[in-house]
Amino acid sequence: MELSRRQWLLSSGAAMASMLVPRSVFAQQGAGGAPIKGGTLTVHLGSEQRILNPALRASTGVYIVTSKIIEALVDLDADSKPVPVLATSWSSTPDGKTVTFKLRKGVKWHDGKPFTSADVQYNALELWKKHLNFSTALQLYLEAVDTPDEHTAIFRYSRPIPLDLLLRALADLGYVVPRHVFEGTNVLENPVNNAPIGTGPFKFVEYQRGQYIIAERNPDYWREGQPYLDRIVWRIITDKSAGAAAIESGQIQLSTYSSLSLPDIDRLRKNPKFSVKSKGLEANQYNNTLEFNFRNKIIADIRVRRAIVHSINVPFFIENFLYGQGRPATGLIPSASTAFYPEGSKQPYPYDVARANALLDEAGYKRDAKGQRFALRLVHINNGEDVPLFATFIQQSLAEVGIKVDIGNYDIAGALSAVYKEHNFDIATGWHQYRGDPAVSTTVWVRSGSPDGAPWTNQYGWKSEKVDKLIDDAASEIDPAKRRQLYAQLVKDVNEELPLWFATEREFYSVITKNVHNDHNTARWSSSSWHDTWVAA
Amino acid sequence: MKFFSLALRRFTAALPALFIILSGLFLLLQLAPGDTVDALVAQVGGGDPTMIEELRKYYALDQSTSTRLGDYLWRLVHLDLGQSAIYAKPVAEVIIERLPATLLLMGSALALAIFFGMTLGILAARRVNRWPDSLISTLGLVCYAMPSFWFGLMGIFVFAVWLAWLPAGGFGTVGAGLTGVAKWLDIVWYLVLPTVTLALMFLAVYLRIMRASMLEVMTLDFVRTARAKGLSANRVLVRHVLRNALLPLVTLIGLQAGTMLGGSVVIETVFALPGLGRLAYESVVQRDLNTLLGIVFVSALLVIAINFIVDLLYARLDPRINASH
Numbered sequence A: 001m002e003l004s005r006r007q008w009l010l011s012s013g014a015a016m017a018s019m020l021v022p023r024s025v026f027a028q029q030g031a032g033g034a035p036i037k038g039g040t041l042t043v044h045l046g047s048e049q050r051i052l053n054p055a056l057r058a059s060t061g062v063y064i065v066t067s068k069i070i071e072a073l074v075d076l077d078a079d080s081k082p083v084p085v086l087a088t089s090w091s092s093t094p095d096g097k098t099v100t101f102k103l104r105k106g107v108k109w110h111d112g113k114p115f116t117s118a119d120v121q122y123n124a125l126e127l128w129k130k131h132l133n134f135s136t137a138l139q140l141y142l143e144a145v146d147t148p149d150e151h152t153a154i155f156r157y158s159r160p161i162p163l164d165l166l167l168r169a170l171a172d173l174g175y176v177v178p179r180h181v182f183e184g185t186n187v188l189e190n191p192v193n194n195a196p197i198g199t200g201p202f203k204f205v206e207y208q209r210g211q212y213i214i215a216e217r218n219p220d221y222w223r224e225g226q227p228y229l230d231r232i233v234w235r236i237i238t239d240k241s242a243g244a245a246a247i248e249s250g251q252i253q254l255s256t257y258s259s260l261s262l263p264d265i266d267r268l269r270k271n272p273k274f275s276v277k278s279k280g281l282e283a284n285q286y287n288n289t290l291e292f293n294f295r296n297k298i299i300a301d302i303r304v305r306r307a308i309v310h311s312i313n314v315p316f317f318i319e320n321f322l323y324g325q326g327r328p329a330t331g332l333i334p335s336a337s338t339a340f341y342p343e344g345s346k347q348p349y350p351y352d353v354a355r356a357n358a359l360l361d362e363a364g365y366k367r368d369a370k371g372q373r374f375a376l377r378l379v380h381i382n383n384g385e386d387v388p389l390f391a392t393f394i395q396q397s398l399a400e401v402g403i404k405v406d407i408g409n410y411d412i413a414g415a416l417s418a419v420y421k422e423h424n425f426d427i428a429t430g431w432h433q434y435r436g437d438p439a440v441s442t443t444v445w446v447r448s449g450s451p452d453g454a455p456w457t458n459q460y461g462w463k464s465e466k467v468d469k470l471i472d473d474a475a476s477e478i479d480p481a482k483r484r485q486l487y488a489q490l491v492k493d494v495n496e497e498l499p500l501w502f503a504t505e506r507e508f509y510s511v512i513t514k515n516v517h518n519d520h521n522t523a524r525w526s527s528s529s530w531h532d533t534w535v536a537a
Numbered sequence B: 001m002k003f004f005s006l007a008l009r010r011f012t013a014a015l016p017a018l019f020i021i022l023s024g025l026f027l028l029l030q031l032a033p034g035d036t037v038d039a040l041v042a043q044v045g046g047g048d049p050t051m052i053e054e055l056r057k058y059y060a061l062d063q064s065t066s067t068r069l070g071d072y073l074w075r076l077v078h079l080d081l082g083q084s085a086i087y088a089k090p091v092a093e094v095i096i097e098r099l100p101a102t103l104l105l106m107g108s109a110l111a112l113a114i115f116f117g118m119t120l121g122i123l124a125a126r127r128v129n130r131w132p133d134s135l136i137s138t139l140g141l142v143c144y145a146m147p148s149f150w151f152g153l154m155g156i157f158v159f160a161v162w163l164a165w166l167p168a169g170g171f172g173t174v175g176a177g178l179t180g181v182a183k184w185l186d187i188v189w190y191l192v193l194p195t196v197t198l199a200l201m202f203l204a205v206y207l208r209i210m211r212a213s214m215l216e217v218m219t220l221d222f223v224r225t226a227r228a229k230g231l232s233a234n235r236v237l238v239r240h241v242l243r244n245a246l247l248p249l250v251t252l253i254g255l256q257a258g259t260m261l262g263g264s265v266v267i268e269t270v271f272a273l274p275g276l277g278r279l280a281y282e283s284v285v286q287r288d289l290n291t292l293l294g295i296v297f298v299s300a301l302l303v304i305a306i307n308f309i310v311d312l313l314y315a316r317l318d319p320r321i322n323a324s325h
Helices: A005-020 A023-029 A060-066 A117-128 A163-173 A240-248 A262-269 A302-310 A314-321 A353-362 A387-400 A412-421 A465-475 A480-497 B002-031 B036-044 B049-058 B065-077 B091-126 B131-145 B148-162 B180-218 B221-228 B233-270 B276-285 B289-317
Strands: A040-045 A074-076 A082-084 A087-092 A098-103 A142-149 A152-157 A202-208 A212-217 A231-236 A274-277 A285-292 A374-380 A403-408 A427-429 A431-434 A500-502 A504-507 A510-513
Touching (some): A082 A087, A082 A163, A087 A163, A117 A142, A240 A262, A240 B233, A262 A274, A302 A353, A314 A504, A374 A387, A374 A412, A412 B036, A465 A480, B036 B049, B065 B289, B091 B131, B091 B180, B091 B233, B091 B289, B131 B180, B148 B180, B180 B233
Parallel strands (some): A040 A231, A374 A427
Antiparallel strands (some): A098 A152, A212 A231, A274 A510, A285 A504
16 A cells, blocks of 8 residues: 555654655645645535535535535544544444434534534434435434433434444434524525535535535634634536546646546546545445346346346456446445455356357247347436446447347436336446445345335335345344344345346545645545645645 | 617517417426436435425425416416526526626627627638638638537647646636626636637638628629729728628527527536526426526527517618518
8 A cells, every 4th residue: 555645754754754855845734744724625516416405415415515514423434433523422222222322512503502412303303314315214213312411312213223334324314404593494495405504614605506615614613723724615517527627727626426537537547746546435335237127028037137247248348448447246235345245255147158148048039030139128327427338338248149229318317217217128227326334225226115216226126025024134133243144145145136236346536636635534535524634835 | 769669569579489488398398207306316316215205295296287387387477487496596596696607608709709700701702712711711610610518628728727828617716805807807817718619619600601791792783883983992892792791690690699598508518607508408407497497588588689689780781671570
């Protein structure tokens, strides 16, 4: 592993540093690269969000902005372990049904009112349980939040909830907004949704639609002497090439969550002015997916599904289309999720055209005079630039084994509706995002029972009692070792039945100028508060 | 007074067209697969059934198409354009925020294109089939053939990234706290590249139209007569040829006013400008019906206004045309 500039400075000592670094630079950085106060960090915002309230909308696009202004109960450290933010400690009863949070004292909202357990109670019951995506499922069995005093919140569940799942999820789904601002209003229409008030190191200043958002240092922040930055500016630049030009010309210093195009990220990696990092974003992983519609008789045959997967050369795709950014996936859980990844997993159905042809012959779909077996309709759900590429790659790969693929072209809203509401597809491809724990947003992809129209859920017309039970058991299993086992079994069963297939597993990338320090030092840095981030002049 | 009664008559005549455009678009958008909640869920990367159902109710998507269309038209009668789904505030406010950037970009690009298109067209016509004409015509062809997004990106690469003379994008320096003249100069500074980029393609068209119609008018009898009277070449060119040759150009500008509103989508996206074109694009992608209909409404009004002005100009240029018809 390469040492960062800061680590190097620390380890090699000030004397040596002063020999190598020009005097003026050294003086600005302070002895041994100590943080300097002041300065502005300008950040690329690739898409404009409808509301800036992380207690109502869970999305990295919302967190990039709001996590600096609004804080969660916990955050993750560099090893993806939960660390205190607004909650200082937590404990769970042996039955797993009661979780007690001790809250930080002396914290004030940006409008001057004190932060108390009543705020947490309101957020949990009124926002996280009723409105927040992914969280309504997570908090489904939350019955009450007791507040015996101003700095204790006791969450009571009707079914056991694993503490590690809850804490991991609360880093994303545990943002607290002020009760006194939201209570008694229509929360979806509250103007504070776009002028956020929180307890964070930065205060919201201004939001110019289509242009920029500004936040500035909160002088009353509870971490003494922090934050270091004077202000953060988010510039809204929707065109990826324009984003690359903005960072190259120095208009912005950071573009994160892969908001630039793959070729630009690859190009900037070689530029000495910038660092390209995926470490610091590992809390979110994503996959290129292939989903099967079991309503089509041909697809419902397991041999056909396996043949399709066997005929796609994933390493070739990664090397040539993704600039080598990614690995072939081995199942539902990515290898970076060490707490759950089944050790020694392999690609379940590696590239093997001969095997694919044999399986299709065996299933009774012989080639006709033109060498064709049957035709399928592929819908691609365009939530990433490489999705259409993968769709075309699938089309060409399947042509090799005699399957004709017609690609249905939709924009993203249309594709979601076609696949998840009208089920108007034979195969579909898009992205799946893994959020640290399979129970947050992954198991819904295979659990049966989601109503029609719920995107990124099991809408394949496939149901397995065994898998459903595994998912439910794992979601309320409080012994981490047993939970890990259940998920290993789930991965195995899903690979066996193949209701969907994850082709790749990938990380997000940031491009950042090298004068930004204390960056990417947690597992979800771009979604963290940046209280210790600083820029050298 | 005559001007106002004329304007009012024009507007009244346009009302049925406006009604048909808006209702048609409303119904057309119902055919687009997916609604604004799908788009929202796509943007946040996932939702759950509870949230989705609640949002459909919130955006009134659980009601029938006819009810919603009726509601929309009824609100429109009260000059209420409704609430924007993307920005959670009144559509009128959202559009007014975006209008200045678009009008500024459009106006300056149009002025630039007309001025240089005319000048170069006249020059080419005067030196027809000689080297200045060949040079100008080739340049025009190149500009016309070049996609504006590519030209924009190359402009950014050369002038912002490489030479660092101009900003890469945006609408003024963020948070510089400038006021008065300094603020305007700052915006002008940011608009140089996008204006030139947008103007180039229109310039190419105007240049070719101008050249062709100049050449045509030059062959007419009255020009020969003017020359025979002994008028100087320049006087013939300006007073006799140019005035008549301008008519096709003015027609074209009127027709293109609508295109220019839409044509700036690409430029606004590449240069990150907060204009109407980008808003319209965003509204389609996000299925924000109210905002999109609002933009169409405002654009239709603008096109009507511009065509009205064009008609008045006709009458100025050629007294045989009477604007009140």
